[in-house]
Amino acid sequence: MAEEPQETEQTKPGFQNPVAGFGVTFKAMFKKRLTEQYPEQKKTTAPRFHGRHQLNRHPDGLEKCVGCELCAWACPADAIYVEGADNTDEERYSPGERYGRVYQINYARCILCGLCIEACPTRALTMTNEFELADSSRANLIYTKEQLLAGLEEGMVDTPHAIFPGTDEQDYYRGLVTQAAPGTVRQVAVSKGEVPQEAASTFGEDEPASEKVIGR
Numbered sequence: 001m002a003e004e005p006q007e008t009e010q011t012k013p014g015f016q017n018p019v020a021g022f023g024v025t026f027k028a029m030f031k032k033r034l035t036e037q038y039p040e041q042k043k044t045t046a047p048r049f050h051g052r053h054q055l056n057r058h059p060d061g062l063e064k065c066v067g068c069e070l071c072a073w074a075c076p077a078d079a080i081y082v083e084g085a086d087n088t089d090e091e092r093y094s095p096g097e098r099y100g101r102v103y104q105i106n107y108a109r110c111i112l113c114g115l116c117i118e119a120c121p122t123r124a125l126t127m128t129n130e131f132e133l134a135d136s137s138r139a140n141l142i143y144t145k146e147q148l149l150a151g152l153e154e155g156m157v158d159t160p161h162a163i164f165p166g167t168d169e170q171d172y173y174r175g176l177v178t179q180a181a182p183g184t185v186r187q188v189a190v191s192k193g194e195v196p197q198e199a200a201s202t203f204g205e206d207e208p209a210s211e212k213v214i215g216r
């Protein structure tokens with residue numbers, strides 16, 4: 001014998017359907033609201049949230065990145081591009097032999113997994129709590145070293161500049177350098193096309209040498 005069809009929303013008499021619909025609305029009125037007023041009210045992230053990366057500095061302003069590319073090799077999404085270069089006494093960016101001359105992270109590829117920061121031997125690379133990374137252009141999603149490099153805190157001098165006198169690279173990692181030595185000044189970044197003071201003076205009076213030399 002055939003079973004009697006059970007009554008469903010579709011098989012209810014026509015006048016009951018709207019009432020059933022209002023029942024759903026009525027129940028929802030007493031539930032906790034999930035609406036977030038973003039971007040006016042931003043949610044606080046967890047302390048160890050994986051957000052935008054940051055390239056850190058030593059307390060005197062020198063960069064921690066040594067251009068070793070380990071972060072790039074560890075990245076499963078091939079999102080990091082690094083080119084290392086040698087420091088010189090005239091143009092020094094990090095305490096040791098090498099520094100990261102070019103550093104890029106492509107946020108169109110990055111999945112914010114954090115494997116790169118685990119791979120970094122100097123703790124140069126860490127992640128911040130910043131999560132607003134959306135953009136309408138792929139080019140804008142490639143963050144350069146200038147965008148990723150940490151800002152200058154008190155006691156820091158912008159790179160390039162000389163190592164703290166009387167110390168070596170190991171002293172930086174032992175935490176013995178706590179700020180730039182008195183009198184530390186930023187060097188001329190010839191590799192970035194800056195012009196040394198003597199050469200700049202040939203530009204004439206209209207273009208003072210001091211303004212030609214520094215400016216990043």
Ligand code: SF4
Binds near residue numbers: 112
């Ligand atoms: S967080 Fe993950 S995907 Fe993003 S750059 Fe680092 S290793 Fe690559």
Ligand code: SF4
Binds near residue numbers: 065
């Ligand atoms: S961020 Fe760290 S792992 Fe990446 S190149 Fe610099 S020092 Fe090496």
